Amino acid sequence: MASFVLPHALHGRGSHKVIAVHGWFADRSAFDPVLPDLDQEAFQYALVDLRGYGEARGETGSYTSGEGAADVLALADRLGWDRFSAVGHSMGASVVQRVLAAAPHRVRRLVGISPVPASGLPLPPQQWELFSSAAHVPENRRAIIDLTTGGRRPAAWLDRMVRRSL
CATH class of the missing domain: 3.40.50.1820 (Alpha/Beta hydrolase fold, catalytic domain)
Known part of the structure; x- marks a missing residue:
């Protein structure tokens, strides 16, 4: 095992x-x-x-x-x-x-x-760059979360999620 x-x-x-x-x-x-x-x-x-x-x-x-x-x-x-x-x-x-x-x-x-x-x-090149770099670029993680939640999450929640993924 x-x-x-x-x-x-x-x-x-x-x-x-x-x-x-x-x-x-x-x-x-x-x-x-x-x-x-x-x-x-x-x-x-x-x-x-x-x-x-x-x-x-x-x-x-x-x-x-x-x-x-x-x-x-x-x-x-x-x-x-x-x-x-x-x-x-x-x-x-x-x-x-x-x-x-x-x-x-x-x-x-x-x-x-x-x-x-x-x-x-399949993602267009610009979206692929955003997603593929998200592991190393905190701003891109934040942008993805903001985009996928429609910007409805409070900034404190976004900051916590981005820090958690570091």
């Missing part, structure tokens, strides 16, 4: 297992607002931090959706979950789509919240 274990938090005790994957510039805390609304009697949820985010922020890797899918499947193995549902938000939906492609017999249900397709999304 690989030495890397995808950081996660378990919620609930139900027999229907669910792995939830956050989107870009987030971590598993992105799901905190919905925790009170989850059925924790019927379901058990594993909320994860992908490599480069949250508790896995310093973890090395290729940081691809394929690697994320392999990490999710390894976590399911570690938890003893032969079959589970998967929820992915934004880029996390790309990861769970790849989980389905790699192990369709293991995925009970798949839910994408504002999903990015696993096949990728």
Whole structure:
């Protein structure tokens, strides 16, 4: 078994297992607002931090959706979950789509919240430059968050998200 274990938090005790994957510039805390609304009697949820985010922020890797899918499947193995549902938000939906492609017999249900397709999304050159440089240019991360939220997030929230991703 690989030495890397995808950081996660378990919620609930139900027999229907669910792995939830956050989107870009987030971590598993992105799901905190919905925790009170989850059925924790019927379901058990594993909320994860992908490599480069949250508790896995310093973890090395290729940081691809394929690697994320392999990490999710390894976590399911570690938890003893032969079959589970998967929820992915934004880029996390790309990861769970790849989980389905790699192990369709293991995925009970798949839910994408504002999903990015696993096949990728072609971007015009100017947008590609913005996204591809975001890992190293805080102003570009801020611009992406502002653009994708319609500028509705307060500046303090944006500053926190940009700092969190550094």
